Amino acid sequence: MKNFFIIIITKIITITLKIFGKNAGNLPGNLALKWDKDIFKYFKINGKIIAVTGTNGKTMTNNCIAQIFKDGGKKVISNLQGNNMETGILSTFIKNCTLTGKIKADYIILETDESYVPVVYKKLPLDCLIILNFFRDQLDRNGEMETLILKIQKFLEDYTGNLILNADDPNVSRLSKANPENKNIFFYSIDKCKESADELYEAAEGTYCPFCKTKLQYEYYQYAHIGKFKCPNCDYGEEEIYQLLTEISVDEGKFCIGGEQYKTKYDSLYAFYDLAAATAVAKLCEIPEDSVKNTIKEFALNNGRLEKLLINNCKTVINLAKNPTGFNVSLRMLQKDENKKDLLLVLNDNVADGRDVSWIWDIDFNNLCGVQRIITAGTRTYDMAIRVKTAGYPAEKIIPCTSIKEAVEKLYETENKKYVIANYTAIQNVRKEIKSFAKS
Ligand SMILES: [Zn+2]
Known part of the structure; x- marks a missing residue:
């Protein structure tokens, strides 16, 4: 009964904020969590949860996936405004649930802050997790990057859902080995192209093998420490790629997947990685390719991301x-x-x-x-x-x-x-x- 009232009150707050032109990003979730720390249990979720995490590109990837699924005829709930911590996700649930806590959609697509992945998905059934990249970011909040990766690794040790990983980031692809029982692992990658470089020319993390500490060998770099790498000692880095972008023309905003040409409004390799992740999820969830191609062609965030x-x-x-x-x-x-x-x-x-x-x-x-x-x-x-x-x-x-x-x-x-x-x-x-x- 208590939770019923929490939902009513926080819904009223959400609607009131909306009337005054404010986005109820975190406040309703924050209050609900204060009143009952187990509030997540109240929700009866009917739909598959897809989470997007990583240091850079979360909002772009998340919103692109949401758009692909909507255009593919699915009912989607998503935190498109980027409120990606526990309270923001909770606010998204409050906004979209019935008074008895039912959430009904085909897919619930959630941009999730890296440090909240273990916190939130300990409480929610997660169907698919996409991990984009790990870079040094906001050290005073997240602590060292390695600590963060280990937290997510710990969470993945008993996770058996779909896991979509950037094969070209050694900090990400190492997480495929967190749970040897999990067979639902899918890698995405981008082929060598004009933008690729033979040498690293930026500050970079993760140039050593996470398993045997040998220096990784790179066939080429795409940006920072992202690229085609391999450990000469233990063969780490030889993954089978599920979604590969080829025939890359960044300037023209073109690439191919399985021989099919895609066009995009973006002209940065960095954005192409986000599109590789988004189209990998679409493929896994069997969204028709023609529809995906149309969405990618039209998709632009217009919120200060490129x-x-x-x-x-x-x-x-x-x-x-x-x-x-x-x-x-x-x-x-x-x-x-x-x-x-x-x-x-x-x-x-x-x-x-x-x-x-x-x-x-x-x-x-x-x-x-x-x-x-x-x-x-x-x-x-x-x-x-x-x-x-x-x-x-x-x-x-x-x-x-x-x-x-x-x-x-x-x-x-x-x-x-x-x-x-x-x-x-x-x-x-x-x-x-x-x-x-x-x-x-
Ligand atoms: Zn190694």
Whole structure:
């Protein structure tokens, strides 16, 4: 009876927040969990749960899977807004359940924060887990990356559901061995292409074999430590690939799967990995391929993840980056672009970003040719300004701003192409300022 009232009250809160134009991201779940820590048990779930986790690309992959399944005619419930911790997932359940706690959908697709995978799925029946990658991220919240991987590994030791893994990340593919009894393991990978490099040129984790500590040998790198690797000592890395993207043309947004050509609006290898994961799940759940191809062709997030805008005739690319790898990927896109360009970097240190911003020292700022000016903003605007100056970028071309509005105005003072890179709590503010600047 108590749970019945918890659901009623938190549903009322959800609806009230919605009336006032607010997204009930975490609050209803937070309250429900406070009132009953076993509230998850109240839900009667009728549908398969698919979870997406990993350091980078969760929202993009999750939302792409949700779109593929919807377009494939399935009823889908998902936390599309990216509220991916226990309270956010709970809020999604509260919003979508009946008063007696019934949740009915074909698929419940949940972006899940890495550190919450063991917490949430100890309580819920999980049908499929997708693990994208592991990079250093927000160290002060997650602790060392290795600790995090071991927590997920521990959870996987008795997990027998479907497990979809990035074969090209040695930190991820090692998890296939967590439970030798689990036969439902599927790998995805991307073939060698123009973007692939013979040598590693960014700070990287996981270059040693997790089983025998021998240095891994790479046939090629895609970005950071992602690539085709093998342990010369114990043969770790020779996995059978379930979903392989071939004939990659990143610039044209094209790739093939099993001879069938796919088109996408994205032109970054980084995004192609997310699409590889999403199409792997679709294949496993038997969504018709024609439908998947159509979804991939049209899919774009438009929420600051590789978002392209035309603002007062200036081409603008906005991307979220909350760790060195994400940043380096964005910088690589900019390096490939031969246009004159201005760069806006927005760095916040709110709790959700991680208070420790020392990770900016692991960003590779060495190649900024063609960048005419760098404007910085956010709560740590001066840290970012010092960071780019230390990398050797001329001080007179660095413009630190104390408000995002001011930064956006400065950014559009020239007609150069614009690149905007912002971290977690900064990205939506900067998008809003850019859009209102366009209208003014
Ligand atoms: Zn080995």
